[in-house]
Amino acid sequence: MSPDNHIPKLLDDALEQFATLPGIGRRTALRLALFVLDSPKENVEHFASSLVRLKQEVKFCPKCRMISEEGACPFCSDSRRDHSTVCVVESLRDVISIENTGQYKGLYHILGGVISPLDGIGPADLPIDELVRRIEEDGIKEVIFALSTGMEGETTAFYIYKRISSLPIIVTALVRGVGFGDDLEYVDELTLGRSISNRQVFNP
Amino acid sequence: MSPDNHIPKLLDDALEQFATLPGIGRRTALRLALFVLDSPKENVEHFASSLVRLKQEVKFCPKCRMISEEGACPFCSDSRRDHSTVCVVESLRDVISIENTGQYKGLYHILGGVISPLDGIGPADLPIDELVRRIEEDGIKEVIFALSTGMEGETTAFYIYKRISSLPIIVTALVRGVGFGDDLEYVDELTLGRSISNRQVFNP
Numbered sequence: 229m230s231p232d233n234h235i236p237k238l239l240d241d242a243l244e245q246f247a248t249l250p251g252i253g254r255r256t257a258l259r260l261a262l263f264v265l266d267s268p269k270e271n272v273e274h275f276a277s278s279l280v281r282l283k284q285e286v287k288f289c290p291k292c293r294m295i296s297e298e299g300a301c302p303f304c305s306d307s308r309r310d311h312s313t314v315c316v317v318e319s320l321r322d323v324i325s326i327e328n329t330g331q332y333k334g335l336y337h338i339l340g341g342v343i344s345p346l347d348g349i350g351p352a353d354l355p356i357d358e359l360v361r362r363i364e365e366d367g368i369k370e371v372i373f374a375l376s377t378g379m380e381g382e383t384t385a386f387y388i389y390k391r392i393s394s395l396p397i398i399v400t401a402l403v404r405g406v407g408f409g410d411d412l413e414y415v416d417e418l419t420l421g422r423s424i425s426n427r428q429v430f431n432p
Numbered sequence: 433m434s435p436d437n438h439i440p441k442l443l444d445d446a447l448e449q450f451a452t453l454p455g456i457g458r459r460t461a462l463r464l465a466l467f468v469l470d471s472p473k474e475n476v477e478h479f480a481s482s483l484v485r486l487k488q489e490v491k492f493c494p495k496c497r498m499i500s501e502e503g504a505c506p507f508c509s510d511s512r513r514d515h516s517t518v519c520v521v522e523s524l525r526d527v528i529s530i531e532n533t534g535q536y537k538g539l540y541h542i543l544g545g546v547i548s549p550l551d552g553i554g555p556a557d558l559p560i561d562e563l564v565r566r567i568e569e570d571g572i573k574e575v576i577f578a579l580s581t582g583m584e585g586e587t588t589a590f591y592i593y594k595r596i597s598s599l600p601i602i603v604t605a606l607v608r609g610v611g612f613g614d615d616l617e618y619v620d621e622l623t624l625g626r627s628i629s630n631r632q633v634f635n636p
Contacts, residue, residue, distance in 0.1 A: 235528060236499040236506070242486045245479040249464050260453050262525055264483050265490065265499070272487045275449040276480035279468050282446045283476045286469065295440040295469070302440070321466055324439060 239265060291362060293338040293355060295320060303335050310334040312369040314362065316388065318342055318381070322374060334372070337362065342375060342384040351387055359388065363395050373401040443469060495566060497542040497559060499524060507539050514538040516573040518566065520592065522546055522585070526578060538576070541566065546579060546588040555591055563592065567599050577605040 235243060239261050246257035264272055288294065289301030292314075296302070303309060313334030317323055323336050339354045362368055371392060375381035389399060405423035406415050415423075439447065443465050450461035468476055492498065493505030496518075500506070507513060517538030521527055527540050543558045566572055575596060579585035593603060609627035610619050619627075 237501065238486050238490055239499060239524075241482045245482045248475070248479070250467050251460065251463070256455065258525075258528070259455070261486065262523075263454050264486055265524070267487075269487045271452070272483050275452070276484045278445045278449045279476050280480045282442050282465065282468055283471075283473045286442055295443060297441065319466075320443075320469070321462075324462070 292336045312367060314368050315372040315374050317374050342380040343387055344380045356388055360391060363397055370398045496540045516571055518572050519576040519578050521578050546584040547591055548584045560592055567601060574602045
């Protein structure tokens with residue numbers, strides 16, 4: 229038993245581990261640990277091994293840094309995708325979000341982070357040289373920035389832009405504007421301002 | 433990649449496993465799987481092994497069926513607790529809840545379930561003979577029912593009561609009534625009715 233609660237140690241170990249996950253508090257962690265305790269042994273072993281395998285067997289695409297089982301990732305090895313367009317994103321999470329829209333058929337370049345002096349992440353820590361090499365060697369015609377709008381995302385986009393703007397490519401970025409379903413009253417001023425100044429021809 | 437989404441298989445396996453946990457939807461499961469992907473390998477292995485160990489190494493107290501590392505559980509082997517009182521609960525979860533109140537210093541008897549014909553759980557599937565044996569052999573003077581108030585919990589309590597009522601012990605149960613902080617307007621009629629008919633002398 230741990231001293232400050234009434235939970236047997238084996239259970240408490242599992243609880244503590246669940247509680248390290250984002251958004252999981254101790255109460256939920258206890259519920260999950262009790263669920264594991266009540267689950268068939270094979271299920272728990274399957275669960276545990278899927279996590280360990282994710283870490284042990286994961287490989288990254290040498291081109292775009294996407295997770296890949298072996299060699300080039302499913303995007304880079306898919307001849308039906310547009311290999312002349314590369315979308316620069318911060319993380320795999322962003323790739324999944326963009327893929328879910330079904331609106332993009334080019335390739336990706338996953339930075340794995342953004343330039344952040346406070347966190348000690350400089351340009352050299354990101355695969356920017358690799359991006360330049362892809363542009364030069366792989367016949368890329370357009371680079372799309374899909375980075376977050378914060379200071380760090382914009383700094384990163386600006387830095388990369390300086391590195392690639394002399395190359396014979398088009399550089400684009402996500403349009404920022406009022407979202408579908410957003411109530412104008414609650415849209416922040418920066419977004420609404422940009423949305424008006426970059427207004428588009430009405431074409432219903 | 434799985435066919436209906438854009439998530440690499442290794443990641444999707446981990447996602448699916450997280451999604452089997454209670455209260456974890458696919459969106460949260462993806463967040464947790466990505467967290468695992470970004471975590472140090474040692475942390476993930478530690479997490480996985482804590483779950484497997486919970487299932488592999490868990491033992492149950494031969495007296496009360498509490499989780500125990502070895503032999504008698506911390507309750508049954510604690511001489512400072514009142515060994516003449518046994519509280520009958522459905523699960524370990526209930527033990528933790530009662531212990532958290534700090535109001536109980538006796539022992540427990542964990543049924544691991546309640547009589548539920550629909551789920552095929554009969555009296556013989558619960559450790560009721562073991563409870564009778566404890567009463568007869570261990571000098572138990574009081575049995576407290578702390579079972580849920582539903583039909584099944586009450587059936588179970590009634591069945592056990594019939595088995596032990598002829599023994600020289602006191603049988604008690606949790607008092608049911610209006611909770612602290614409950615607004616009378618929203619208390620169900622059964623609870624409020626019982627709380628009035630079983631009213632106690634006001635003693636502020």
